[in-house]
């Protein structure tokens with residue numbers, strides 16, 4: 001017979017709750033039993049424990065019939081499961097279930113007569129769930145070819161008589177288990193979890209996670225090396241997967257981390273379970289019955305094998321925060337000591353307590369259901385001080401959530417607390433209390449319950465995700481917005497894998513409709529989905545959506561509209577800590593004071609406002625200029641062809657294309673503004689030139705620009721774009737003539753901007769925008785298609801101006817510039 005050490009496997013209620021799961025359990029046990037000695041601990045099937053409580057409750061109310069119908073439900077589940085696994089012996093197994101439950105029926109009858117369910121009776125009632133499942137599992141295993149024997153835990157685990165949460169007599173339990181184990185190698189022992197007995201044989205229960213505790217005690221008693229808890233998840237996750245979709249199973253944890261997580265309320269672990277394992281150096285594995293090949297989580301003395309040490313985020317909800325503060329400075333009160341003693345006396349669990357450095361105030365976090373008791377205990381303890389107004393009335397906050405980060409390396413690096421609180425602060429979560437104790441493995445804080453999901457998601461991302469999540473709210477789904485969506489779709493995976501940036505489009509709006517989902521909008525078919533949204537009332541506001549956006553990681557409002565007045569929305573965004581990336585020039589062409597106020601608002605709230613594409617699309621014009629200025633160069637002159645659309649039209653005209661056709665083509669190719677009159681009037685170029693001049697610090701406004709339009713002003717300004725385009729035919733001949741004159745003079749027609757800072761204070765315009773014949777060989781003469789160019793003559797670049805040149809308009813290039821601005825923000829914020 002093998003002398004190899006035992007393994008212990010524990011199966012929870014869900015693992016044995018249905019024929020399908022039960023079949024997997026039997027297969028698993030069969031496989032593992034062949035590999036070495038095995039002991040099995042099992043919980044009650046499915047919801048049986050809840051049903052038993054229900055039956056006890058009904059019996060206590062005198063409703064025996066109701067109680068017995070619940071027992072029938074329990075019996076039915078057990079019989080159905082057994083019959084499905086061993087149909088040949090279905091009748092015998094059903095009889096077995098009935099005989100096992102017969103004492104329960106009698107017990108409930110007694111309870112219904114006395115209308116009293118004492119704590120010992122309640123424990124006896126509850127014990128039937130595990131007794132039935134362990135008995136059936138042993139029989140089904142044997143029938144399947146794995147020799148197994150039911151072993152009654154009540155003869156092995158000895159406890160005191162605190163019914164409901166009995167305390168185990170470790171020494172006596174170990175003694176009994178050591179004596180029993182010798183007979184366990186020939187046949188797999190199957191023990192009911194959760195139940196034990198007093199030395200005189202009265203049934204007790206072990207409280208929350210009792211079956212895991214049974215498994216740990218059995219493992220310690222029989223000298224096992226490993227306990228596997230089989231459950232329905234892939235292991236212990238970095239955070240509650242219901243709250244964080246990115247949470248992932250942790251491969252390895254140390255015993256210390258496991259204990260810490262158990263202590264702060266991670267449901268899968270309990271401190272009582274961890275202690276025998278730690279004492280005896282036993283590893284704990286958490287694995288999924290449905291995925292037996294997945295290694296799950298291993299918790300042992302070593303922890304991480306590969307340097308990967310994710311931080312687990314644990315939450316404990318349904319708590320209340322009580323604050324007590326002494327009004328005057330005194331060392332008489334011993335406040336903390338008295339508060340904790342009073343709560344202990346009142347049997348109130350304290351999940352967190354934190355005192356001010358001088359001990360004058362203390363905050364305690366208690367279970368919400370115990371709040372009244374806790375409050376009563378404290379008010380009675382401090383009655384005299386409260387009456388004398390030496391202590392402030394108790395401050396109360398509920399519901400709150402305790403959020404704890406656990407990682408072995410937590411205390412070993414600088415700025416863990418900074419990252420933790422910084423991440424929470426960035427999404428507007430107010431930390432109500434915090435504690436980092438002697439343990440270097442955890443740091444906790446208390447947040448309002450309403451903030452639980454955002455707090456967990458944010459800290460999880462800040463500590464665990466190799467990538468930075470970025471939340472985009474896109475305004476505009478036209479030429480630029482549509483291309484941007486396509487580029488995000490195409491680049492998303494690469495950006496996440498190679499650059500650690502996870503772009504998530506959470507909102508999309510056009511001029512009439514909006515879609516928003518904090519979890520991220522699926523990009524496939526998104527524009528079509530927006531188009532199907534019923535338009536909202538006019539005028540509409542997007543501000544409530546900004547309130548949602550601000551709570552997401554790295555929130556960015558992306559403006560791909562040409563809307564006027566949108567600066568009001570930017571201001572609201574800045575105030576909420578939301579960054580803005582804009583292709584829209586209008587907010588930057590506001591009167592000087594308004595533009596300054598807008599930028600100041602962004603600075604005040606420490607958010608970025610990037611607008612590289614407002615001048616010459618994705619060409620690096622603003623960035624280049626900013627670098628020249630920042631590095632101390634002096635810009636003497638800027639000459640530029642700033643309009644990709646008008647540049648394109650000039651080239652088409654030169655090639656003999658009529659003006660009306662050239663404008664239509666420019667529009668079709670996405671080079672023009674939504675209203676091409678903005679281009680042809682020169683207004684769009686004037687805005688761009690103004691944006692550049694202002695980057696130089698010149699406090700100019702649009703009215704300061706000396707502007708000569710490319711096309712004479714439309715005599716019908718209110719006309720539709722189509723009517724305007726149609727009317728352009730009338731100008732075809734004049735433009736053909738203009739171009740011919742240029743050609744015969746050896747020049748090409750261009751539309752240029754000139755910014756000359758030396759003109760400041762001279763009375764001559766600093767900014768000039770207008771058509772100009774350009775001689776061959778001069779900058780701009782050889783521009784092709786929608787090319788733009790900007791030439792900076794500076795102190796350092798005096799002989800040979802610094803020239804930026806390339807496509808200056810178009811949906812795809814502009815969108816790529818917008819995306820680059822988004823990535824600039826994302827990269828700057830990575831790891832924060």
Ligand SMILES: NC(=O)C1=CN([C@@H]2O[C@H](COP(=O)(O)OP(=O)(O)OC[C@H]3O[C@@H](n4cnc5c(N)ncnc54)[C@H](O)[C@@H]3O)[C@@H](O)[C@H]2O)C=CC1
Nearest residue numbers: 476477478479480510511560561562563583584674809810
């Ligand atoms: N097309 C180009 O080559 C370049 C364009 N830009 C700028 O990009 C912006 C967008 O241009 P396009 O995409 O060509 O325009 P577009 O007309 O194709 O699209 C504009 C979009 O904005 C939406 N919109 C309008 N007002 C809105 C509001 N208040 N809220 C939400 N959505 C609103 C419209 O419904 C439409 O979906 C403009 O400001 C333009 O100056 C900048 C550089 C180059």
Ligand SMILES: N[C@@H](CC=O)C(=O)O
Nearest residue numbers: 643644645672673809
């Ligand atoms: N209408 C603009 C597009 C970019 O701003 C242009 O043609 O330059």
